[in-house]
Amino acid sequence: MPRFSVIVPVFKVQGFLRECLDSVLEQSFDDLEVIAVDDCSPDGCGAILDEYAARDPRVKAVHLPENVGLGRARNAGLPHATGDYVLFLDSDDRYTPGLLRAVADRLDATGDPDILVFDHVRTHWWGRAGRSDAADLLEQAGAGTFDIRRSPEYLRLFLVAWNKAYRRDFFLGHGFRYRPGLYEDAPVTYQSMVTAERIACLDRVGVEYRQRRQGAITRTPGRKHFDIFEQYEGLFAFLAERPGLDWARPLLFERALDHMLFAVARPERVLRGDRKEFYRHIRAFYRRHVPPGFTPPPDSRRAEIRLLALAPHHRAHLALGLWRRGSKATRRAASRLRDLVARHAKRSWYRVQLRRPLDPRLAVYSAGHSRAVNGDPRAIHAKAAELAPRVRGVWVVRPDALDRVPPGVECVTTGSWRYYRVMARATHWFNDCNWAGDLVKRPGSVHVQTHRGTPLKHMALDLLDRPGARHGTNVRGMLRRSDRWDVSLVANRHSEEVWQRAYPCHFASLRSGSPRNDVLVSGGAEHGTGRGAQLRERLGIDARETVVLYAPTLRDYRRGRHVWRVGLEALTASLGPGHRLLVRLHPSLARHPERALVLRDLHRRGALTDVTDEPHVEEVLLAADALVTDYSALMFDYAVLDRPIVIHADDWAAFRATRGAYFDITAEPPGHVTRSDEELAKAFTSGSWRDEESARLRAAFRERFCEYDDGRAAERVVRQVLLGEPPEAMTADGDGREDSDGREGGGGRTRQDGVVVRIPKAVDRSARLPQLR
Incomplete structure (x- = not known):
């Protein structure tokens, strides 16, 4: 029986998964097991888990037949856990070196408490990081144990699953389970904290909590944030079944209101049009569950919580909760407006052209920051002339690079009148770098990023901790331009994983091979x-x-x-x-x-x-x-x-x-x-x-x-992107590499080694790529 069981729910994180697993398996304390739960992930996560399980007996891969969500994926891992303690780790985060040794030592020193809580560092995608707000509480706890009834301030510890080690018999014995939906951490955290008789703390940063640029549900506004009410209703149903925990009701009531008011005040969570309804839900929760004689604590939320009892003042409450963030948002909006007006004055011609419909028979190409006609775009352009002659291909080049354009190749120079007309109307865009930041990504257009080879050295987001390498590079601007990608070409699985991590943007990976290398396959013998x-x-x-x-x-x-x-x-x-x-x-x-x-x-x-x-x-x-x-x-x-x-x-x-x-x-x-x-x-x-x-x-x-370089990369791109042909239109020389997985309108859908890649229809403005979780 191992000391620790680390449960890792996995969904659409193939660019981060290896780093997460390595951070656990390479710990100096190795008496552990990893239960990795593949939540029916559509990318390469399942194969990565099988790879780790095959080479390390401490890893068990559990594959779910359907997607059940983060909370229930954690639940699915629990029956497989055999360790003394259960820990949860999100698959895009990672442990810091030496954490499990420190946890084991503190557990031994405190006589195996029910729960041990440790700290984390919040790492934003641009590199800024800092310890949690509860770092002082962890330090004050010392080396002893406590319970919440005597130390209620510890309910303010970070409300997540992955900063704790739970004694397995305690966790399973009380039947704690994560509920479906968003904010699933809240009920289990509070249930376990008020139930535990002995809690210990470790004043040590144990988890690097990654704040992903895109894909984080807590930073995606929408109706999912109304799940918070069902989660807290479940918590209070739990309390109703346990009269011995009546002392905890006022504490948890205040914590629940604080959480709800925190959510409604953030535009990245609750949409502006939903705020009144969200507030009404908070007030209804208040009326149902307010304990007799409840008095709000003397903190920054006191005035807001008092206003919940006064229906006519909900607007005053919203103004109080949203003013600080609203003023900052207003300043940002004003700045964007000034920039927009300036761009409108400079490029009115471009704006006029943008009102015209897209031309489905127009494709633009660029390579090497518009300094040449070469690379993957050149190979795709040549193959398009052969297979899709009705699609007009126009190269974008700098004025000082006109002498490098081959005879007979149509081109426009950057900044010219023809340039803006062509860029406004083109449906397909091919580039091995990023397009200029002032160009508009129109609905219905398809941007294909070919890249410039397989990456060995760090790129884009991964340069943030390399100040010498990123000197002079605007990573934020780079990623904003990369947001326009629809399709990313990859020559191997290594590239696919790296690009999805280094460029955290919404795009589909097409396992095409490198088009420029087709000639190496066909002409290298x-x-x-x-x-x-x-x-x-x-x-x-x-x-x-x-x-x-x-x-x-x-x-x-x-x-x-x-x-x-x-x-x-x-x-x-x-x-x-x-x-x-x-x-x-x-x-x-x-x-x-x-x-x-x-x-x-x-x-x-x-x-x-x-x-x-x-x-x-x-x-x-x-x-x-x-x-x-x-x-x-x-x-x-x-x-x-x-x-x-x-x-x-x-x-x-x-x-x-x-x-x-x-x-x-x-x-x-x-x-x-x-x-x-x-x-x-x-x-x-x-x-x-x-x-x-x-x-x-x-x-x-x-x-x-060289996994996908079979000499037909350019053809694969042209057929699936420009012509919208399904994969069965190509035969991979009988090697069975590609097989059909259906068709969708004029777009292609390819299943390659278990990964489904959708190529959006160029002329269908409603076509969307798969959304990150």
């Missing part, structure tokens, strides 16, 4: 033909030469100064005759002065070939026989070719500390890892760069990260 061979010929590379591509990435901790991580001349010398070194810098380094001083000079002397300015990286990858890189995302694309890769990680610790990484590339590499110029040279002189171990590592890497 033969070196002597195709676009790679054409590039080699244009660069004057003999067909018999072995081409090694070196592609370093940006160092955030070296801003303002570029430092070469590899001795290029030494590497060229170590390669020897019959080899050619190609160097391609990260786009942000392409115009760096160090490049002009070093790289171009070596290029002129014939020591290497600079391919940084080659417009299409796919051709460079096809031309190379091996890749040397540090932490560039190009490694994931190059792995499609199944050619040798060497990871040069001389500064991995510094890079990971400053930028952050989603996994340790030195522990799970696609080939051999070197950490010095000498080791890198030896890898090539010894031939180990292409030995059996290199092939073994590369195979494991490809299996994980």
Whole structure:
């Protein structure tokens, strides 16, 4: 029998779930079990739970046949718990290191009380955090135990399930169960606290309580917040059945009113049009349950609670409760109005165009912040010209990038009159970055985010705790623009999980593969033909030469100064005759002065070939026989070719500390890892760069990260997004990867490895993507 049973209800949190489970399983105190309850989650959560259960016997995955909600999912885990104590943890939160050891020690010291309460830190999505308001109470409790009758102030501890350890016999013996609906924590918390004979506190932050940017029901206004009344009716029914708890009625009555008044005063919970009705429910609750001789406590709610007995003054109560927040909201609204007026004056032409209907046969494309015509958008545009020729494709480019537009490709320049006309009318939008913030996302339009490869280093929201890496990056603005995404293309499950966490926005993930990599699948078998061979010929590379591509990435901790991580001349010398070194810098380094001083000079002397300015990286990858890189995302694309890769990680610790990484590339590499110029040279002189171990590592890497790259990614996107075809219109070469799960109007619905992805109808303005819980 373990000491702790940790019950984790799971629903639509695949971007956070691994971090949550790891925070429990990696605790220094390991006498525990985890009961993870899959509440019929439609994303990849169920598979993640099965993966953890298969490799760790302490994890039990419970899969519910239908979605029952957070409270009843917790209940479903209770019969499987065998520990002395039961703890609940929400699947988007996490334990702090050492928590369970500290809890175990305090339980031992206090003789196994009925309940132990610990603290939490509230972590907002933008990074600000702070301890709970009850931190002082936890500190004052000391190392002893108490009960609520003698210490009623402890009813003000945070009203949640996950900041407590319940003695299992106590919890089950009293039949505590979570009710369906919102605010389900309240009845169980209060029932258990007033019933417990011995309560202990631990003055320690135990949970990182994540305030998600989107998807949190407590910050989603609507009628669900009326559930609070049914929850508290259940609490008072519980008290009515237990005359011995009559002493607790005034305490819990005051706590219930405080909670209800808190909710009605928040526009992110109760809609303005519902506030009068909500207030009437509060007053009806007051009349039904007010204890004889009840006197409100002398705190900030005293005046509001007294007004509940006076029906004519409900407007005064609302004014009192809402004034503070209302004035702040008014100031924000005024600021937004001023901005709106300014934008209207500047772009009246755009506003006129927005009144015209969307053109279902118009699609816009952009890549590299509108600096080029390449990448995934280019591959989709080319396939659309073949499969959907009636859809007109227009590229958006900056005025200084017009010379990079291929002949015959229609384009508009940013900020021009034609630009605003096209952007107002286009139905389909494809981009590997974000569109400009002043563009309007119209109902019925479909925004497809292709991304720019598989992520290794931290992105977007995950940069908030990396101040050096996010310097100059407006994460708030980035996420506001990302809110417009409808579809996110992914090449593997790793990317799917990362994008959903790093960009907490409402979009559907389409397991399409990377369209720009289609050419790597179809053109990678033969070196002597195709676009790679054409590039080699244009660069004057003999067909018999072995081409090694070196592609370093940006160092955030070296801003303002570029430092070469590899001795290029030494590497060229170590390669020897019959080899050619190609160097391609990260786009942000392409115009760096160090490049002009070093790289171009070596290029002129014939020591290497600079391919940084080659417009299409796919051709460079096809031309190379091996890749040397540090932490560039190009490694994931190059792995499609199944050619040798060497990871040069001389500064991995510094890079990971400053930028952050989603996994340790030195522990799970696609080939051999070197950490010095000498080791890198030896890898090539010894031939180990292409030995059996290199092939073994590369195979494991490809299996994980090239999962959906089958050469038909662009076709998949065009058929399902532009043409609205269902997945059965494509046959995945008989491999059974995709199967039909029905049709909905003109949109597609794809079931891929158990995950349903809906592509909204472009011309149906009522079409919606699945809503986060």
